[in-house]
Amino acid sequence: MASPQSNAPISTTRLKQIAMDACQSAIGSAEFYEHSKVEGWNGTIINSILRAVISESTPSGSQTPAHKFVVNSTIVQHLVPTSALNKPKGGSEAKADSPRISTSDGNATATDGKPHVGRRGMHSATQAFWNEKTDGMWSFKYDGGEGKGMDVVISVIWIGI
Numbered sequence: 001m002a003s004p005q006s007n008a009p010i011s012t013t014r015l016k017q018i019a020m021d022a023c024q025s026a027i028g029s030a031e032f033y034e035h036s037k038v039e040g041w042n043g044t045i046i047n048s049i050l051r052a053v054i055s056e057s058t059p060s061g062s063q064t065p066a067h068k069f070v071v072n073s074t075i076v077q078h079l080v081p082t083s084a085l086n087k088p089k090g091g092s093e094a095k096a097d098s099p100r101i102s103t104s105d106g107n108a109t110a111t112d113g114k115p116h117v118g119r120r121g122m123h124s125a126t127q128a129f130w131n132e133k134t135d136g137m138w139s140f141k142y143d144g145g146e147g148k149g150m151d152v153v154i155s156v157i158w159i160g161i
Contacts, residue, residue: 007136009057009067009158015138018056019154022048023142033077033150045073049156057158067134070157076122078149126155134160 008015026044030037049071058065126137135158142152 007133008138009065010053012138014056015053015156016140018049018052019045019140019156020142020144022052023144023152023154027075027145027148027150027152030148032148033075035077038075041075042073045152045154046071049073049154053156053158065161067158067160070159072155072157074122074124074151074153075145076151076153078151122151122153124153126157128157131160 010018022045025048026041030041050069053069053071054065057067126139128135128137130136137155137157139153139155142154145152
C-alpha cells in the first residue's frame with residue numbers, strides 16, 4: 001500500500017521504516033484491539049512519525065524544516081471472535097482453547113462483546129490541489145496489526161514552505 005513519491009523530503013524507504021517503528025512502538029505489545037487504548041496508540045504513532053520526519057527533513061544549519069507535515073493514523077478493528085484472539089469476552093484472561101477464526105459462527109462475539117458479523121471493510125481516498133514539485137503524500141498499511149484484530153493505515157502529507 002505504500003505509494004512511491006519522487007519529491008518526498010525523506011526517501012520512501014526511510015518513511016516506511018519510520019512508520020513501521022512508530023506502529024511497533026505503539027501496538028507492538030498489544031495482544032488485541034482495545035478501544036480504550038486506540039486514542040493513545042494513534043497519538044504515539046502520529047507523534048513518533050512527526051518527530052522523525054521533522055528531524056530528518058530539516059536542512060543542516062536550519063532550525064525549521066523546509067516542509068509542513070500532516071500525519072494521519074487510522075486504526076480499524078476487525079470483528080473477529082474473541083476465541084480467535086485467545087481471549088474471553090472483555091479480554092482480561094487468556095483461554096486455554098486453541099485460537100480459531102470463524103466467520104459463520106452466529107454466537108461469536110467481538111472483543112467488545114457485541115455479536116460478530118464478519119470483518120469490516122474500509123475505503124479511504126485523498127485528493128489535493130498542490131505544487132507537485134514540492135508537495136506530496138505517502139500512505140502505508142502496517143501489517144503487524146493483522147494478527148491483533150486490527151488494520152493500521154498511516155498517511156504522511158508534506159507541503160513545501
